[in-house]
Amino acid sequence: MTRICICGGGNLGHVVAGFVASRQGFEVSLLTRQPEQWSQQLVIDTPDGSEIQAALAHISDAPKEIIPTADIVLLCLPGYAIHDTLLQIRDYLREGTAVGSVVSSTGFFFEAMKLMPAHTPLFGLQRVPFIARVKEYGHRAALLGYKESLSMAIERTLKREELRQRIEQMFNTPVSLVSNFYEVSLSNSNPLLHPARLYDLWGNWSQGNFSPSVPLFYEEWTEHAAELYITMDCELHQLLAVLPVSPESIPTVLDYYESTDARSLARKLRSIEAFKGIKAPMRKEKEGYVPDFNSRYFTEDFPYGLAVIRQLCIEHHINAPVIDKVYLWGIKHIQSHD
Secondary structure, three states: OEEEEEEOOOHHHHHHHHHHHOOOOEEEEEEOOOHHHOOOEEEEEOOOOOEEEEEOOEEEOOHHHHHHHOOEEEEOOOHHHHHHHHHHHHHHOOOOOEEEEOOOOOOHHHHHHHHOOOOOOEEEEOOOOEEEEEEEOOOEEEEEEEOOOEEEEEEOOOOHHHHHHHHHHHHOOOEEEOOOOHHHHOOOOHHHHHHHHHHHHHOOOOOOOOEOOOOEOOOOOOHHHHHHHHHHHHHHHHHHOOOOOOOOOOOOHHHHOOOOOHHHHHHHHHHOHHHOOOEOOEEEEOOEEEEOOOOHHHHOHHHHHHHHHHHHHHHOOOOOHHHHHHHHHHHHHHHHOO
């Protein structure tokens, strides 16, 4: 029996906890700030209309009650929560317990290498394994889409293959290892995808502007947003060329989405079934709708995902004017609405 501790009770925390707990050979506990709102029985709705029903072994907000018995600790957390959570759990880890993140573009490896004991194995996925949404907090969630395969980095252990196999079994998905943590930390997924669309929507927005309705984030994706995304991706790949990463580890967005230009990329993003119905982050005021600069589209992807890429561009003297423009725009609005 492999004992897993999931840290975090958001969309991914729900679906990962339920999915892994349903897998034979795994016992799952949950570390969450709101244990009183959780049932030990989780229901996960799947894309084919079936249900996954699973039982959690323990639910707590106290690391000392769960972490010491865990074989693997998996963070399903936004970037802003990673630093504090690592500090909370590190004194309770057994030697050899692996600590990882369900997605690494939040700066996980950079924080974990500073904060975790040197003997702690670290791992992180390049992209999230599921598209997930909470339906009833602590009780039910929807698994909206799977990845056909996963890429993962493992650091600070010689037992890389053993850990790779465990993660592959957890998610019932083929997992391949990349060369190093840069290859999963510098994703051109959400850290570029979301900011490009947000800038497209509100790059010229100012206080006092209101919208009568809320646009769909993906189904109304524009060619302008696609052009921004492609250009930011080109700047990222200039950075990757000077880092110790293999060329094939992070495909371009055009290759990943099987597109050839901005028009075909926009068409592809508009057509993805799992993205349908997702609205742009806005909040209602008396006069209409305004951008929600406190949503995780902003607070996650600018100060954590895009910030890491931009900082490395600066350190390695990579000219990235579009990344810089989009980043500074987003940070300005986040800070002014904090």
